[in-house]
Amino acid sequence: MSATAPAPTSAASEAWLLMSRLFQGNRGQFFAVCQELKLSPPQAMALRLLEPGTPTPMSELAGLMHCDNSNVTGIVDRLEARGLVLRRPASHDRRVKHLVVTDAGADVRERLGTLMAQPPAALLRLSAAEQRQLVALLGKALAE
Amino acid sequence: MSATAPAPTSAASEAWLLMSRLFQGNRGQFFAVCQELKLSPPQAMALRLLEPGTPTPMSELAGLMHCDNSNVTGIVDRLEARGLVLRRPASHDRRVKHLVVTDAGADVRERLGTLMAQPPAALLRLSAAEQRQLVALLGKALAE
DNA sequence: TATTGTTATACTCTATAACTATA
DNA sequence: TATAGTTATAGAGTATAACAATA
Structure with a gap:
């Protein structure tokens, strides 16, 4: 018999499971933040991924959001209609449009960051030492 | 002056920020798992939240998913059409319908759990000691 | 030929409100 | 009256394919 272990369940996957629970338990908070800022979750994610002062091609945002370019068109349409971002032709390649976070967008984005940084009660x-x-x-795990 | 601190930035919120990055970085993996199992993200979440052997009212699932009851109707329709869950009238209250995970559903759900338990490379x-x-x-933080 | 962003299409998710059948 | 689930509706997100402009 090859005696397959019932489940490898390394400490890493156990830690991952616990973190997943933390996130699942915090989803309500995330939705509340979105509603307060009048952003849909994808819009909030897009705004968080765009860095003010760093023009970003649409396709790069699509990559970061793991969705198709065609989705970004609509999401950006709505952010642009609210004046939070704007499209600007890129100088080096006339096919590319750069997304730029406006001042109003940077303001909403910062509030978003502040609200989302609020840690769940569990933490x-x-x-303080823990x-x-x-x-x-976590810093060591994420170090490049 | 009430000298509001510029940003509390407790270690807890810093830890939360790092975990958020871990999740953001793992979103692609999650979508890939959903695609492999031919589940939309909400369907995957619903299936993960339903425990085989524990009949669950629709409204309870809606609460866990932080969405309206009316959304659950459609999501469950599609899971039921695939034979992964079924609706069963509750005996104590004829308004309530219990969701039951079928054997096929339990199978998909377990594969989902296995794939999602795969920790990101960073961890x-x-x-092993770390x-x-x-x-x-994390266990201490989440302890009830 | 390949790529960027858009459009067209079809399906899914979402919130709201109105409805039903219960309670 | 209140609640569980459905239906209707409208808006938003999603993938796919086809397209225009550009490379």
């Missing part, structure tokens, strides 16, 4: 139950330990571990 | 860069440390911290 606040950890002591929180720092968590930061150190 | 695998941590040593991974266990992470589990301990």
